[in-house]
Amino acid sequence: MTHMLRRPRRNRKNSHIRDMVAETHLDVNDLIFPLFLKEGTGIKEEIGFMPGIYRFSIDQLVEEVEQCLKLGLGTFALFPCINDDLKDTTASEALNPEGLYPRAIQILKSKFPEAILLTDVAMDPYSTDGHDGLVVDGEIRNDESLEILAKMSLVQAQAGSDIIGPSDMMDGRVRAIREALDGQGFEKVSIMSYTAKYASVFYGPFRDALDSAPKHGDKKTYQMDPRNGREAIIEAELDIAEGADILMVKPALAYLDVIYQISSEFEYPVAAYNVSGEYAMIKAAHQKGWLDGPQAMMESLISIKRAGADLILSYFAREYAELLKG
Ligand code: PBG
Numbered sequence: 001m002t003h004m005l006r007r008p009r010r011n012r013k014n015s016h017i018r019d020m021v022a023e024t025h026l027d028v029n030d031l032i033f034p035l036f037l038k039e040g041t042g043i044k045e046e047i048g049f050m051p052g053i054y055r056f057s058i059d060q061l062v063e064e065v066e067q068c069l070k071l072g073l074g075t076f077a078l079f080p081c082i083n084d085d086l087k088d089t090t091a092s093e094a095l096n097p098e099g100l101y102p103r104a105i106q107i108l109k110s111k112f113p114e115a116i117l118l119t120d121v122a123m124d125p126y127s128t129d130g131h132d133g134l135v136v137d138g139e140i141r142n143d144e145s146l147e148i149l150a151k152m153s154l155v156q157a158q159a160g161s162d163i164i165g166p167s168d169m170m171d172g173r174v175r176a177i178r179e180a181l182d183g184q185g186f187e188k189v190s191i192m193s194y195t196a197k198y199a200s201v202f203y204g205p206f207r208d209a210l211d212s213a214p215k216h217g218d219k220k221t222y223q224m225d226p227r228n229g230r231e232a233i234i235e236a237e238l239d240i241a242e243g244a245d246i247l248m249v250k251p252a253l254a255y256l257d258v259i260y261q262i263s264s265e266f267e268y269p270v271a272a273y274n275v276s277g278e279y280a281m282i283k284a285a286h287q288k289g290w291l292d293g294p295q296a297m298m299e300s301l302i303s304i305k306r307a308g309a310d311l312i313l314s315y316f317a318r319e320y321a322e323l324l325k326g
Contacts (some may be wrong), residue, residue, distance in 0.1 A: 024306045028072040028324060031301075032118060032271070033317035036209055037061050037104050038081040049205035050276060051283045053315050055081055058104050062111055071321035075116040077165065077313055078104060081210050082125050090134065091126035094152045102159035109160035118192060118313075119161040121152050121177065122168035130207075130214040132168035133222060140221055145170045150180035157186040163246075167194040169222040171238075178243035192271060193244035196232035196258050199223035202251045202277030209276070232258045236266055244268070246311070251275040253300060256307040263308025272309035274300065279315040294323060 011021045036047065036055045043057035044064075056064055065076060080101040086093040093099050105117055122132040123145065129135040133145035145168065153164045164181070166173045174193050181189050199220045207213040224231060236247050247266065249259045250273035263270040282300065286293025297316045304312050314320070 024302055026301055026305050026312075026320070028317075028321045029074065030305065030309075030311055031073060031317040031320060032075040032077050032311060032313040033068060033073050034077040034079060034313055034315060035061060035064065036079050036081055037100065039083055039100050047205065047209040049208055049280045050315060051287070052319065053209075053279070055209065058100075058107055061104060062107065065108055065112055065115060068318055068321070069112060069115060071318065071325060073317055073321050074114065075118060076108075077118040077120065078108075079120055079206075079210060080104070080125055084211075087126055087128045089128055091123035091148060091152075094123065094126040094148070095155055097155055097158065099155075102155055105156060105159035105161055116162045117160065118163040118165050119156040121149050121156070121164055121166040121173075123148060123152075124212045124214075125210050128215065130212055131217075132219065133170050138216070142170050142172070146173055146176040149173050150176045153177045154180055154184055154186070157181055157184070157189045161189060163190040163192050165192045165194065165248075167197060167250075169194065169197050169219075169224070172242070174239050174242035174244045190245040191243060192246040192248055193239040194250055194273075195235045195239045195244065195247040196255070196262065197223050197248070197250045198226050198255060200226065200251050200254075200275070200277070202254070202275045204277050205280045206276035226254070229258055229261065232262060233265060236262050236268075240266065240268060246271050248273060248313075249309070251278060252304045252309070252312070253278050256303065259304065259307040259309050263310075269310045270308055271311040271313060272304045272307075274304060274312055274314035274316065276315065294319070298323075 012018055038055045040057040041059050044054045044060045047053050082093055124130050124132050131140055133140040174191055239247055246269045247262055248271040249255055252272040252274045259272050282293055282296045285291035
């Protein structure tokens with residue numbers, strides 16, 4: 001037998017040593033919990049393809065946020081489910097300062113000033129077309145969309161949003177939003193840009209939750225092509241030049257290389273969105289008895305961090321926080 005000087009197994013010999021040498025750690029502060037809201041009172045309805053995730057009316061949302069804060073979760077990404085009769089082609093409800101979304105933001109910020117709210121800017125929850133930008137003659141118009149998106153951001157900032165999250169993938173939207181915010185004295189409001197957002201099948205359960213799927217066509221003329229990695233660098237350069245504070249990659253698990261590239265290349269915080277389909281797959285496999293759900297959750301989240309994400313948006317956030325509390 002040859003004498004081995006190097007034996008990597010020594011650093012794995014028991015759980016204490018493994019913990020000592022572990023390179024990656026996931027803190028509750030690294031997690032952002034997405035929450036869905038809808039009009040009404042006393043509503044907490046489970047989303048079909050996302051067991052353990054609910055649509056809340058504002059009163060119930062307040063309770064949920066209160067419980068999450070006690071668990072140490074402090075940042076929430078809010079998504080509104082808009083009633084069909086309020087949807088139109090220009091997403092005008094997104095600009096209504098008395099609408100469901102700004103009301104929820106106001107109430108949450110007044111009750112929990114310490115909670116950080118990340119709010120979503122894109123037209124799809126409000127639009128009869130289900131697209132993130134303005135549709136004219138079947139085409140998603142870039143520059144006309146920017147005006148609407150910038151106005152949406154202002155409504156959200158006025159309501160008390162801490163971080164604006166443009167998820168629409170129109171060119172130039174970070175700049176349009178930054179300028180609109182600064183023009184109205186909201187220079188302290190941050191932008192977490194959905195920098196490399198791919199045209200992904202893994203958004204399916206989310207679109208079902210919000211009833212926001214495109215009514216025609218797909219999102220491939222604005223969301224990125226899954227075959228492209230280097231193109232994400234261009235998107236990151238643009239977002240930084242346009243004033244983004246945090247860069248996001250979405251989805252997470254099939255795009256760990258993109259997370260790695262962006263976090264290696266740029267001195268900006270990187271967020272990754274562990275999306276609805278990624279959550280649904282683990283939950284479904286767990287329900288079938290095919291995978292251990294909690295362990296699959298842990299391994300996925302830690303992998304996303306190891307790839308270079310500083311922050312993770314995940315539907316597992318609450319479950320993870322509960323698991324840590326024991
Ligand atoms: C839409 C938006 C989507 C998600 C977040 N914002 C769906 C889409 O682009 O169609 C997906 C989130 C998820 O799947 O968890 N602007």
